Amino acid sequence: MLKPQLSNLDDLIRNCKTGNLQYQEMLYKHFYGYALGVCLRYLINRDDALEAANDAFIKAFKYLNTFKEGADFKPWFRKILVNTSLDYKRKNMRFNQAIEMTDTEQQTTYSSAVDQLSVKDILSLMKNLNETQHLVFNLYEIDGYTHKEIGEMLNIPESSSRTYLSRAKQILQNLLITHSIYTK
Structure with a gap:
């Protein structure tokens, strides 16, 4: 089967919105490294990050119709990646009841x-x-x-x-x- 050829990311996204799996695979391959990198910053365990990245792609494809044509895709997708990673972290993290913390130490003014x-x-x-x-x-x-x-x-x-x-x-x-x- 022939792989589709596209001239730019806007065309790729437009074709992904139709539900065409070949184009979705192309988008996945194009942004996989980026997605994994973002998820690894939040989920130190590589397996967890892989799972979150894949879940984020599923969400992105599901809600791709809400993405505005001509907008920058990366920030839109990064928000999905961050939220998916945080959801995964929340699911696996034991947050005790949040206690308001106050900063009692004086802040220094020099460059850290x-x-x-x-x-x-x-x-x-x-x-x-x-x-x-x-x-x-x-x-x-x-x-x-x-x-x-x-x-x-x-x-x-x-x-x-x-x-x-x-x-x-x-x-x-x-x-x-x-x-x-x-x-x-």
Whole structure:
């Protein structure tokens, strides 16, 4: 059977909306690496990330008719990937009743060591954070969600999101100093 040829992503998406499996397979192959990368940031276990990525593709194909033609597909799909990963995490995570946390430590005004790192370095160090700190750091610093949005997503107060982020940054900074990764 001949594989369909397309000139651009808009054509591919338009044909996927018709339910044609060949075009859906092409879209899947085109965005598979991206999808897995996003899911791995939230779900450290590769098998869990694979499952979430595949579930996200299923959701994307199911709701592709809501995608506006001519819009940028990647941000639309990333939102599905993030939400699917968070749903999977929530399903497997034991969130005790959220307690509002207040940041009692004074914030420093100097540029932190975390700000000097590459994404790859940060992702490697993030393995040392607890699950909630990891999620909040990822959502805020990497995906650009606001503390209000994060609070709604994780069912925690907005102030707790800020505190989790602050503590995550402090932990990462201490790791950098401890492991001599940070150079002045």
